[in-house]
Amino acid sequence: MLYFSRWKTIFIWFTVLVSVLVAVPNLFSDEQLEAFPSWMPTKKVTLGLDLQGGSHIMLKIEQADIIKERLETTVGDIRAALREAGIRYTGLSGVGQQVQVRITDADKVEAAKQALSSLSEPVSVGGLTGGTIQEVTLQEDGTLLRFNLTDEGIAYRTGSALTQSMEVVRRRVDELGTTEPLIQRQGNDRIIVQVPGLTDPQRLKALLNQTAKLSFHMVDMSMPVEEAINGRPPATAEVLYSVDDPAVPYLIEKRSLVSGENLVDAQASFNQQTNEPVVTFRFDSRGAQRFAQATQENVGRPFAIVLDDQVISAPVIREPIIGGSGQISGNFSVEGANDLAVLLRAGALPATLTVVEERTVGPGLGQDSINAGVLASGIGAIFVVLFMLGFYGTFGVMANIALAANIVMILALLSLLGSTLTLPGIAGIVLTMGMAVDSNVLVYERIREEAKSGRSLVQSIEVGFNKAFATIVDANLTTLIAAAVLFFLGSGPVKGFAVTLAIGIVTTVFTAFTMTRWLMAVWFRWQRPKHLPKGVRTGMFDAQNIRFMAIRRYTFAVAGALSLISLVGFTTLGMNLGIDFQGGSIIEVKARSGQADISDIRDRLSELNLGEVQAQGFGDPASVLIRIQAQEGGENAEQSAITMVRGELEDAYEFRRVEVVGPAVSADLTKMATIGVAASLLAILVYIWFRFEWQFALGAIIATLHDVILTLGLYVFLGIEFNLTSIAAILTIIGYSLNDTVVVYDRMRENLRRYKKMPLDVLIDISVNQTLSRTVLTGSTTLLALIALYIFGGEVIASFTLAMIFGVVIGTFSSVYIAGPVLIAFKLRPETFQERDAEVEAARPVSGKVEA
Structure with missing residues (x-):
């Protein structure tokens, strides 16, 4: 029966109430929050730099400075020690990581080695684990002594210098009087500095660049x-x-x-x-x-x-x-x-810090992004709410209440965890709204199927929730795996998107199996209905008996041809790689008055000898997006290029956004992006293989690879810039596509146990038709939310959203026309499940059985 104990009811609504209280401060300004009672939470969601403006700068410590200083110190120590010991020498010099000195008197070599022995003694590195390292090794060649600086010694000195540099950087940034700067170490030789609300990034860079x-x-x-x-x-x-x-x-x-x-x-x-x-x-x-x-x-x-x-x-x-x-x-x-x-x-500073990556957003652009994100989210929410009301009536009301609670919980968790909400993070919330109803649709369609099979409504509701649970968990876990990979291997806005998406998945499962179920139980006890509400209008899909597998050879051939064309385009035409992967600069400027003169900007910048410079309209007539190719000469050359552009245009244009990626960072991002996609696919393959049969895992991966390849083809043939957010889009498409595939596979697996003699192609058609209503409704709500984001979300994430829209369409296609035929091609048969059922039955203890 639909029964909720009092403590469960209290827990559900206590969770919702706490979420509301934690999320409410986001509706008020900091000044208004000061008037709140002391017991009220006042922590707000931390806005990313792309929403509130500010600077993200990555600094790299110059190891060459460390080596040079150690070399000079070693030369000085050798000179002092030999003079103090009264030993004559010649040819004292240091090159690379080696210092050499020739002892004039061969009889004094041993005395010289004794005088210089302290140089090659192990040095304690301290710390909790203790331990020592040898910074200098000695090689003897007759009267010539060579002292080599070891790699581990240089690494130790670099790490110590980085720690010292972080404290110096922190003091310098604090002196600017900025609010809540973030300064953290990344890797062995880099420091990330994030200063929200900073209006003069040039001054910050000048302060950080100087030793x-x-x-x-x-x-x-x-x-x-x-x-x-x-x-x-x-x-x-x-x-x-x-x-x-x-x-x-x-x-x-x-x-x-x-x-x-x-x-x-x-x-x-x-x-x-x-x-x-x-x-x-x-x-x-x-x-x-x-x-x-x-x-x-x-x-x-x-x-x-x-x-x-x-x-x-x-x-x-x-x-x-x-x-x-x-x-x-x-x-x-x-x-x-x-x-x-x-x-x-x-x-x-103990060594020079070089700016290897810079991402600066002006406060005006940040506010524009917030406005666009809120507008897109609001319109997307309206679309989803109306869609659910139109198809499910009373059940749609319950789904919309759960959706509202879902969004509140996302904001509350973001506030509690101190996570940073970025523009892609807002996209994650919009995507969650589209996908959140998927759990409700799965439950509702299960309830409708059970009611149609002759069960009473109360039994249909219970069985519907129970049968949908495993499917929902399987489907959402695949997306969660993609989000986890994004979080651990991504950076900045991509990581923010991953956090929002992961939180959305967790809150979606919670609301679907607690709040929606509780609302349905209350509705049932209050109305005592005998039949489904009249507002449920998804019966239109029941009469469909589409023979999907009848044309599988044609669809498979078309999909294969399109994939081949995409791969050929990828290898011959290549991708329009953004600065994240090939280095360079992107600058968004806005005319201080009137419209931007793009041809004048091109003419003025072409005289600066910066290589290829592109300028194009961006959004409104006053805005221009400028792309500058990677500069020869390394990281400092990139910063010099930005300084020259500022000097040329700053009098007539407002610099709204600046992104600079040096060659060192772009190489790392390329490597991490490749690893991220591969790791995500591997993790999902292992999970599906564990939960299903190997044919299912293979089918899911082939269908997913098809989606990834066609999405890459979209980037190639439309010339869309491929950057870090594109990786986020691809991994999310992987999650969404697998979500869809797992739902269809779950129904196939169920039918394989039920119809053990049915031909496989017929069984697949029945399974796809049975989940058709869910496929259409989930795809439609997700598309509506993404289309709202594409139209109203602004230019910055337009390409990201377009790829997502394309991914939803081809992901839905591949779940039917790729994932299904693969099972036939690899000869999946019901005998597999018969044998497993027989093993389970044989292992079950003999006892009395009570039929439900």
Whole structure:
């Protein structure tokens, strides 16, 4: 009977009530939430950078800097140790990861090895597990000693430098006063910095790019600087240039008087005499002492303030500076003085950080994306609600109540988990709305079948829910596997889409088997009906007896030909790869007034020598999408290209979105995308093989590969850009297609046990016809939701949604015309299930049986 205990009822509605309370804060502003009672939850869904604006920057630590510093340190240590031991040497030099030195006296080689033994001693790496590594190994060749920097030693130094860099980056970003920046480590040599709401990404990059190694040096007056440039400077000095335009050369002593490590504070202020912006600084006691001593000994001589190998200023020491403080002047702007103070307070980076990926969205575009997403979601929801009401009447009302609770639970879980909602995440919610009714449709159609077979309505409802349960779990688990792969192998918006989709699957199963069942139980006790509600109008599919398998050879041939054409197009024409996979830049700009002049933009950018530059209209007449090919010269060249474009267009155009992917990141993304699709298919194959027979698993994979290949063909022949969101689309199509296939297969498996002598092609036709109403209704609701997203969701996800629409159509086709014929081709027979049933029956203990 349809019975719910009191505690189950309380649990269901308590869950819904808590979900509403947790989701409600998303409807209010932060100022309004401050007035809420203290017991009320106030946590909101975290909006991704593509919705609220901001910058996502990936930094890579330059291992070459680590190696160079270790090499210089090792050379210095060898020189000091041999001098202290009184051992003469020659040819001390370092190249690559090797330092070599020749001992002049062969009898002193052993003494030299003893003096240098500390270099090759194991170094403790600390940590919870402890352990040691050897940073330097020694090779002896007569009087020539070679010291090699080990790879594991370099890796250890790189990891330590990355940890130190994260703290420096965190201090620098915090100094900007931004809200809730995210700074996290990725891999062994990268840092991700996400700063929501940032309006000036160029300033952030400038702060993060600078190593900020500050030092104070005396100016070498032993020879004119021009003579040092044209000839050979003293061994103890080097030529450095100022930050002026044009740059001024200085001959600077290599030995530093004081370094930035001794700074305890730096502030931007104004010179009281000239009213120019300056930076005041203060040393710690050790630094103050060394600075005072140096200035006392060199009154009347100029000294240089050097930042990252550039001379900021070179004042003359008029009198000893003994207070431990001073000021730096260098024709700063107010913002320049502030930024330098930030850099000095935060400390120096141990190595250069290079921007290898940048994704910046302006706040205006973010708000536009929110508006488009909300509009598309609302229209998609209306379509689904009306569709369910039209086909199911009273049952449709229950499904729509469950759908509303489903969406509220998704928002509540996103809020509780602190997950980030991105624009693809909104697409995930819209897709969930289309697919959420699938569980209800499966249940309703089962109930209708049981009622049609002669069962009472109450028995039909019970049996319908019980029979639909396994199908729903199987179908949704395949999509969940695809979502899990997306989460673990994806990044940024793709990961946000995966989280939303996975949460939607879990809440869908919950609402279908708790809320919908409870609503139906209440309706049954209240109305005491004898028959199905009159509003259920899916009986129109019952009279259908379509011979699907009769034309299987033709459909299989057409599908094979289309797949072959897609593969040929893929190998000959190639994909229109986005910057995620081949590197380069995408810039979306909007004219500050009037319409955009695309031809003028092309002309202006063609003069910058950036290679192939494309400019095309994007959305409204004022917006333009600019694509710049990957630049030769690595990661820094990509950033230089963006700077040049900004300088050329910023006066007339607002930069709404900037995406830059360097060659290192694009190679990693390509690798992870390939692994993601392969891993997803393998995991699903194993699951279906476990749940069904091997023929079913093979059929599901062949049907899915057909869908993937044709989707790739769509990208090839329409020239749609293939990027990270395209991978998300393909994996979701895999999940949806398998969802559909599993539902049909589940009915086939049931009928194989029921009709053991029926020819396989006839049995497949019966199974497809029995699930036809579910196939049409689920496909239609999903398509309606996706079409709303395509029309109203904005240009940014239009290609993503188009691929999804195409995937739903071909996924429905392949579930019938690919998955079915494969079973016939591989000779699936009922005997398989007869043998299994006999084994199960033989293993069952003998006992009295009570018929239902």
